[in-house]
Amino acid sequence: MLTANRLPRWTPAVVAAGSIAVGCGIGAAAGLRSHLQWGLISALLFLVGGYLISARVEGRRQAKDRFATSVVWVAFILAVVPLVSLTVYTIQQGIGVVNGNFLSHSMKGVIQSGPGGGIYHALLGTLQQVALATLMAAPLGLLTAVYLVEYGRGRLAKAVTFFVDVMTGVPSIVAGLFILSLWNLALGFSYSGFSGSLALAILMIPVVVRSTEEMLKLVPNELREASYALGVPKWKTILRIVLPTAIGGITTGVMLAVARITGETAPVMMLVFGADYINSNPFDGPQQSLPMYIWQQYSVVNNDFGYARAWGAALVLIAFVMGLNLIARGIARWRSPKGGH
Known part of the structure; x- marks a missing residue:
């Protein structure tokens, strides 16, 4: 039987924000130093919390659909975060060296352990x-x-x-x-x-x-x-x-x-x-x-x-x-x- 009960469109964002807050709190309380672990805990809370809330209000069928959508979003974020982190870290580490001299000079006559040289x-x-x-x-x-x-x-x-x-x-x-x-x-x-x-x-x-x-x-x-x-x-x-x-x-x-x-x-x-x-x-x-x-x-x-x-x-x-x-x-x-x- 169809039901008119529907969660507001902003519900996933609220659940995500709450999951991140609770996940960071659990990670800090447990003494976990890696932010990656905090993120994984938050992602798990987001999946479980979103499913339980949807099942309570909209029924299990709609909850399963929302759970599948949430899994796709979590997988997307898990794929994008390492790529973005790698790009940002590379920029932070390399931007200070890249200049006109670096791009227009070779390593001829430059000591490997010394300054100078280019690519x-x-x-x-x-x-x-x-x-x-x-x-x-x-x-x-x-x-x-x-x-x-x-x-x-x-x-x-x-x-x-x-x-x-x-x-x-x-x-x-x-x-x-x-x-x-x-x-x-x-x-x-x-x-x-x-x-x-x-x-x-x-x-x-x-x-x-x-x-x-x-x-x-x-x-x-x-x-x-x-x-x-x-x-x-x-x-x-x-x-x-x-x-x-x-x-x-x-x-x-x-x-x-x-x-x-x-x-x-x-x-x-x-x-x-x-x-x-x-x-x-x-x-x-x-x-x-x-x-x-x-x-x-x-x-x-x-x-x-x-x-x-x-x-x-x-x-x-x-x-x-x-x-x-x-x-x-x-x-x-x-x-x-x-x-x-």
């Missing part, structure tokens, strides 16, 4: 290595996805799909070992930024394939059929109709793949080696990157200057990845199909 050589190396990996992986991933969606049939398509799935879970160290064995040891090429780019491209390809494949599947078949009905060949339909329609999602997928490889350290350590000087040629000699720079600076024990430089480089790396995501969203919104009004 220009590491930032340049990261940009070049990621750009080379993108130039190799993006076309291969795009063409592979087009084959799987538009042409792929039979055993070959299943085999390609299987290997793409396997490559998605390949650890970065395995990709580095593969390039080290094939490119450096078997073929005899020297360590360079390009060697690292090859390993990064291997890690990037499955991400591009999967994201592009999903975007191409979202293109309505009516668009393809209308193009075929006008006598347009399949390859031209893909080039003129399918790809432009999905270009926003494809670009977003490529940018996410770029963000995924930007922070990789293991392949760079194995194949690029790192350097404290500026090397603008990714095809010759060791080259630095931001992830390896952070590891090197933080690995020096009891070095406040190195710690500060590491946090500054981490802040720049986060800003770089965030910028890529913002660009991807802007392109996706700009190139998304516009409906008529």
